[in-house]
Amino acid sequence: MKIDPTSKSDLSAQIAKSIRDAIISGDMIVDERLPSESELADQFDVSRPTVREALKRLAAQNLIRTQRGATGGAFVRRLSYDEARAQHVTTSTLLLSMNAVDFQTACEARYALERACAPLSAQRRTPDHLATMRAEIHRQSQPGLSDEGFCDSDVAFHRALVDGAGNPVLSYQLGGAVEAMQPLMNMITFTQRNRDRIVELHTAIANAIEANRPHDADAALSELTAYTLTLGEQVMAARVARKG
Amino acid sequence: MKIDPTSKSDLSAQIAKSIRDAIISGDMIVDERLPSESELADQFDVSRPTVREALKRLAAQNLIRTQRGATGGAFVRRLSYDEARAQHVTTSTLLLSMNAVDFQTACEARYALERACAPLSAQRRTPDHLATMRAEIHRQSQPGLSDEGFCDSDVAFHRALVDGAGNPVLSYQLGGAVEAMQPLMNMITFTQRNRDRIVELHTAIANAIEANRPHDADAALSELTAYTLTLGEQVMAARVARKG
DNA sequence: GTGAAAATTAATGTCAGACAATTGAGAGCC
DNA sequence: GGCTCTCAATTGTCTGACATTAATTTTCAC
Known part of the structure; x- marks a missing residue:
């Protein structure tokens, strides 16, 4: 996955959009686990704080939930x-x-x-x-x-x-x-x-x-x-x- | 401003809620400038990345807009x-x-x-x-x-x-x-x-x-x-x- | 004196690395 | 078999630094 560096918007906004599109289009289904923050950082070629900002944007829209711990991570959330x-x-x-x-x-x-x-x-x-x-x-x-x-x-x-x-x-x-x-x-x-x-x-x-x-x-x-x-x-x- | 450290939720979520409440209640009016990220970090006694995560949550809900540069910052946004x-x-x-x-x-x-x-x-x-x-x-x-x-x-x-x-x-x-x-x-x-x-x-x-x-x-x-x-x-x- | 160019400054955007906290899983013991 | 204990993976948070942007101020040639 790549991000357009010439775009005017923030990296975190682009990453959030990319993931949001994947969820809306059905590429990611409910309760599916996203890659870990470190993996996402590697995939998008950005730092972890930037990934985290993107994930917080999605969390604010109730699109994902996060869990700490060994089997934790970010999961696609069913919007009730x-x-x-x-x-x-x-x-x-x-x-x-x-x-x-x-x-x-x-x-x-x-x-x-x-x-x-x-x-x-x-x-x-x-x-x-x-x-x-x-x-x-x-x-x-x-x-x-x-x-x-x-x-x-x-x-x-x-x-x-x-x-x-x-x-x-x-x-x-x-x-x-x-x-x-x-x-x-x-x-x-x-x-x-x-x-x-x-x-x-x-x-x-x-x-x-x-x-x-x-x-x-x-x-x-x-x-x-x-x-x-x-x-x-x-x-x-x-x-x-x-x-x- | 203080944040409850015993609460179960993330600091960034608490800070976002605190600012969101201020906007909804009318304490902050449209186009008003929020304190800078560093100032907010001091006020809430957290680090700047944590404040930034909170601001990104608000940005995801179209509650604020941010501007870079000397006179920049985060501003309460009029929801169109x-x-x-x-x-x-x-x-x-x-x-x-x-x-x-x-x-x-x-x-x-x-x-x-x-x-x-x-x-x-x-x-x-x-x-x-x-x-x-x-x-x-x-x-x-x-x-x-x-x-x-x-x-x-x-x-x-x-x-x-x-x-x-x-x-x-x-x-x-x-x-x-x-x-x-x-x-x-x-x-x-x-x-x-x-x-x-x-x-x-x-x-x-x-x-x-x-x-x-x-x-x-x-x-x-x-x-x-x-x-x-x-x-x-x-x-x-x-x-x-x-x-x- | 005036206008344009350059430095200053204040803010957000991004990065790297570290440590803390949490939690499931598996090893080891009884 | 069941219990505990350790471990490893992951998110949560912090520190400090540098890059980028854009308004303001200063400088300096004219």
């Missing part, structure tokens, strides 16, 4: 749904916080995605999913619940709704999106929101899911969208009023 | 939509290829997501989006087009549909999903598919988007979903037949 979702949440959170996304855009995206899986959830949710939704609704109606607790419960409720569709790929995609956006939306709206109203809408959603009435679920989600948007506008108006 | 989507595509591709996702599940997730934004696209698409869709349809109907070219065009068509919703957050979420799944689906189905049929369905979608008829767009996408699922079943049947 949970890890993938965690990565998705991190990326989405950063994207939103760094790009001044306006509230309406985030809100629209979040509910558009969620409504995509509500019909499937109505059709296939297990009693477990439904029980989780009911439990979270109950938690949300406790007066002593903190704002953080309410937000967590909100995320858990919507996650149960998404998981109810019984499609892990969908759960990964939407779960990541909802988990990233819900806290941001709660941070904006918690000053203005009426918990009773949200509990009411959540109950409507749960009822529709329980009765396998996709259309009702969609309608309830529409109302929740509209209510959230209204909250956003109220917060904006309050901010303008304070400044003026 | 394109980079975020690229990361999302990479993660999704890996997840799908490593977890033996069955065709039906992937197909269902992909079209559920796409149908979520079709109504918005019908309402808001610009002439540009429509022109892109028409151009890709035309390209797909050229007899000389290679399988790879057809797949690329397919992705471009669906991406235009998603972008037509005019919501960058939605484009990031769905674009990533579609771009990751479409090639996999094409890889499976290209032996069986009928290009004319796909062009026909794409045209129906474009017509519905042009006429702002969300319901028609949804129906056409449903048909495309059903057709794709049929293809998947045919491929499976063919495989069984070969083996038996």
Whole structure:
């Protein structure tokens, strides 16, 4: 294996790319062991620290895991749904916080995605999913619940709704999106929101899911969208009023 | 700043986490310069190579960029939509290829997501989006087009549909999903598919988007979903037949 | 005085070699 | 056979050095 010395990018970036390509293309399979750091250093004709930097890049993307000891080394790692979702949440959170996304855009995206899986959830949710939704609704109606607790419960409720569709790929995609956006939306709206109203809408959603009435679920989600948007506008108006 | 020496994880992982938290929490803002590697080494009481491994981890997640030279260093990087989507595509591709996702599940997730934004696209698409869709349809109907070219065009068509919703957050979420799944689906189905049929369905979608008829767009996408699922079943049947 | 060339400097990028820590495997003993 | 002990392989970390890059400052010819 060779590395292009005329390339502008770092050696460690090139080596990481080379190995990443091998993994993505299927040349290396899950749990396969990579050559040791010394061997890689020889193969790529670089020093061991450079190889290590490359391996750390891959580790940061959950592509490999490393083990110390005699039979240790770096191994191709199976990316689990949970890890993938965690990565998705991190990326989405950063994207939103760094790009001044306006509230309406985030809100629209979040509910558009969620409504995509509500019909499937109505059709296939297990009693477990439904029980989780009911439990979270109950938690949300406790007066002593903190704002953080309410937000967590909100995320858990919507996650149960998404998981109810019984499609892990969908759960990964939407779960990541909802988990990233819900806290941001709660941070904006918690000053203005009426918990009773949200509990009411959540109950409507749960009822529709329980009765396998996709259309009702969609309608309830529409109302929740509209209510959230209204909250956003109220917060904006309050901010303008304070400044003026 | 200090690092817990009793923790099981690597020093470089701990340092990376510490800096990452500072960025996510907003303690460090975009384009802010991190201390130099030597300074970080002093602050965390580790050697420079260890700091460098930590920085490479962050670079792999597009959280920082580095610059050489006198005024160089590591800077907090603004995560762009394109980079975020690229990361999302990479993660999704890996997840799908490593977890033996069955065709039906992937197909269902992909079209559920796409149908979520079709109504918005019908309402808001610009002439540009429509022109892109028409151009890709035309390209797909050229007899000389290679399988790879057809797949690329397919992705471009669906991406235009998603972008037509005019919501960058939605484009990031769905674009990533579609771009990751479409090639996999094409890889499976290209032996069986009928290009004319796909062009026909794409045209129906474009017509519905042009006429702002969300319901028609949804129906056409449903048909495309059903057709794709049929293809998947045919491929499976063919495989069984070969083996038996 | 001014402008271009050269030295300075501060930072990342890379290398070589060493030692520490961990862990599985096999030898040796009972 | 089962237990312990040593050993060897591998990753984790450190030290110190040099190379490379690029902005800044200085020098010096004009």
